[in-house]
Amino acid sequence: MDIRDRILAATGEVKADTIFTGGHIINVNTKEILDRDIAVKGGYIVGIGDVSSLKGDDTQVIDASGRYICPGLIDGHVHFESSMVTLSQFSVPALEHGTTSVVIDPHEIANVLGRKGIELVLEEAASLPLNAFVSISSCVPATAFETAGAAISAEDIDSLIANENVVGLGEMMDYPGVLFGDENKLSMIRAALRERLVIDGHCPALSGEQLWGYMAAGISTDHESIEYEEALEKLRLGMKLMIREGSAAKSLDRFLPRLIGEGISLDNVFFVTDDKHPSDLMEGYMDVIVRRAIAMGLSPMDAICMASINTAKHYHLDNLVGSISIGRKADLIILDDLDTFRIDSVYAAGKLVDGLSPSYEYPDLVFDTVRFPQIDASDLQLKTDPDRDYRVSVISVLPDLILTEKETATLHSDGEGVLVPDLDNDILSVAVIERHGKNGNIGLGFIRGIGIKNGAIGQSIGHDSHNVVVTGDNHSDMALCANTIREMNGGICVVSDGRVVAKLELPFAGLLSTLPVEDVEKRLNELHTAVKSIGCDLPAPFITHSFIALPVIPSLRLTDMGLFDVESFSLVSPIEDE
Known part of the structure; x- marks a missing residue:
C-alpha cells in the first residue's frame, strides 16, 4: 500500500477496509489501556479513536466489545528449522498463536546450502502473511573445526544485506574470531554497521575485558547467558538481554523473577525462543512465554512489551510492527482475558488468521x-x-x-x-x-x-x-x-x-x-x-x-x-x- 493511499484513508477521503470497535487497546507506547476504535486500510492502521468518518458502505466492522486488542507478538531470535518444517508450514501455528513477526537466522539452512539457501528463505518469506525478518548468518561454518556444506563470506553478506527483509547480522558465535581480529568477521560487522543494522551476539560465559572487547565491535545482544549475574552484567554494560525460552534451552525461570525482584528496568529485555520443537509449537508460541511471565508476577503490560515493542525497537522495526499505532501493520490479537492472555482471534495485516494452507514450490537442489x-x-x-x-x-x-x-x-x-x-x-x-x-x-x-x-x-x-x-x-x-x-x-x-x-x-x-x-x-x-x-x-x-x-x-x-x-x-x- 503506497504512502499516499494511507494518507487518503487516514483523512477519510477513501474508506477503511475494516474497523474494530469497542475494544480495550493495549498501548505499548505509553503503557496504557485505551478504549478506542481502530481503522485498517490495506493491512495498515490508519485511524485510532473516533473513526466513524472512515467507515464506508463496504467497511467490515468487527465488534471487540469487552475484549482486549494486543499488538501481534514477535520472536526476536529463532532458527525456524528446529521446528523441522519449512518456513511456510512454520508460519501456520505461529500466526494461529498470535506470533505475527519473527526474526530468523537461517544458519541451519545456510550451513547446508550457503548463500543460495538464505536467498531461498528470503524469497519464501516475502510470500507469507507472517512477517519473517532475517538476520544474515554470520558464522557459517561456526568454526574451522567442522565440515559444513557451505560457507558464508563477507562478500555474501554484502550481497544479501540490501534485501528489505534483512534486519541484522545473525548471532556472532565466533567470539574468539572477533577478539583476535579475524578480518572476515570484522568485514561482516563493518558491512552491517554501514547499513545501520544490528549485530546479534552469542557469548556464553564471556565477561570482563573479553566481553568489553566483544561489545566494542558493535555487538548488541546475547541469548546465551548461563547465570543470572552474567546476564545482568551484559545488561548493565549496554547489551540487550534476550531471555530465551525454547524447547532445548530455557532461562525464563532463572532470570525473570530476579529481574522483577531487584527492580531492574526491562526496557532493554525481550523474549526469544531460539529453537522451537514441533510438539511445543503446536501447544503455543510466544503467547506461552507471555502467559508464563505473567504467572511469575510480571504485569501483563510489561510481558506484552517484552514480546512486541521492545523487540521491534531493537531491530528498528517499530515503524512497521510491535505496537498498535498509526501507520503500522494491523497485526492484532483479540484477547478474551488479559491476565490469562487467552486468545480469541488473530489478525495479520488486518485479515483474520483462519484455515491457512500454505503451498510453496522448492527447487530440486x-x-x-x-x-x-x-x-x-x-x-x-x-x-x-x-x-x-x-x-x-x-x-x-x-x-x-x-x-x-x-x-x-x-x-x-x-x-x-x-x-x-x-x-x-x-x-x-x-x-x-x-x-x-x-x-x-x-x-x-x-x-x-x-x-x-x-x-x-x-x-x-x-x-x-x-x-x-x-x-x-x-x-x-x-x-x-x-x-x-x-x-x-x-x-x-x-x-x-x-x-x-x-x-x-x-x-x-x-x-x-x-x-x-x-x-x-x-x-x-x-x-x-x-x-x-x-x-x-x-x-x-x-x-x-x-x-x-x-x-x-x-x-x-x-x-x-x-x-x-x-x-x-x-x-x-x-x-x-x-
Missing part, C-alpha cells in the same frame, strides 16, 4: 544434500590395543541445557581392539559423519546422559554444520541408523535390535519436512515413544542430541573432525592415555 557413502559398523569403532583398559574423555549431556560437561571414564578394549561402551555407567559410543560429500570424515567419541540400551538414535540435524550424529550402545545399530538416514536423504531414526522402529524423513536440506506441523508432530511422537522404549528419558532427546556437534558451546563436543574442547578451542584425543 534442496532435496539432494545427504551424500555420504554406505556405513559399516567398523567405521564407527574406536580401535586400540586389544584386551586392556583405557582412560577416555566423555561428553556429558545435561537435561534442558545445550551445555555439556567434560568427564573421564575407563573403558575396556575387547579382543579385537575395539573400545566397548560401558552400559552400567551409561557411557555410549557417538559418531559424527560428514554428510555433505566433501571428505568422508567420521569423528568418534563417547557420551553419557543419553541412556540408550539395546539400540541407537541418529539424525541429520547436527548443529550447526548438520552432519549426521549417531549414538548407541552397539555399532551395528548405529550403522543401520546412519544408512537409514542416507536412504531418506535426511531425517531422524531410532533403531533397536537390528530393526528400524521409528523414523521421520526430513528431505529438505536434511533438516525439514514439507508436511504440516501436525503430521511432523505425529511422527515425532512415535520417535519419542521409540527412544523412550530404549531407555532415553531426556525431555527433548533429539534437540539435545542435535547439539552434541556444536563446537561453540562449552564444554566438550564432537564434530566430524574429532573430539573438540571448547575451553581450549582445539581438537583433542578421545583417549587420554595413548
